[in-house]
């Protein structure tokens with residue numbers, strides 16, 4: 733990025749970056765996958781589904797550039813479940829491409845200073861960064877978690893179960909979110925009822941989200957937003973005492 737003179741979010745022109753690496757980007761409607769890459773040793777063609785929303789297309793290009801970097805010479809078709817799926821495990825090539833994509837569209841050296849200015853980790857604060865970088869709220873939240881500046885977790889549920897979660901490295905391992913959504917949580921009202929997204933994080937007893945001895949001493953904050961496919965993503969903020 734430094735070689736290319738990229739210093740601010742507006743400079744992250746993915747098509748130009750792909751081009752300097754020998755990959756051209758084309759858009760066309762794709763039915764069976766979100767994006768694909770076909771290439772030899774030096775040149776590649778990345779095709780992105782033109783029907784996807786802009787932040788998704790952007791993540792997909794970055795993901796394919798990640799394949800070009802890590803898995804050169806292979807032909808890869810990446811489905812909706814392959815791109816930006818936090819449930820993938822670390823050894824999966826799709827996860828490697830996602831990690832590369834996250835570093836490309838949300839470079840830590842640009843996100844870090846914005847996070848230091850952020851007073852509280854709220855959905856509004858996450859969205860401000862997401863808009864500035866032209867990426868999804870989910871990708872932004874995951875980056876903020878990984879940067880380990882706040883004691884926060886993201887937990888994703890569908891109507892059956894918890895699908896995945898991500899936790900800031902500073903948080904001790906016993907803060908492990910429960911599989912089922914507690915019916916007293918605000919998230920439950922959003923997933924199973926028609927409750928609207930809350931403008932602010934709301935306080936709730938930590939035992940609604942976690943179970944370990946002594947958990948009822950803590951109060952945490954939760955704030956959720958809806959994802960496609962009837963999924964809900966919840967931002968949980970732990971108190972500082974939770975880290976002791």
Ligand SMILES: [Zn+2]
Pocket residue numbers: 795799808809810811814815825826829
């Ligand atoms: Zn892929």
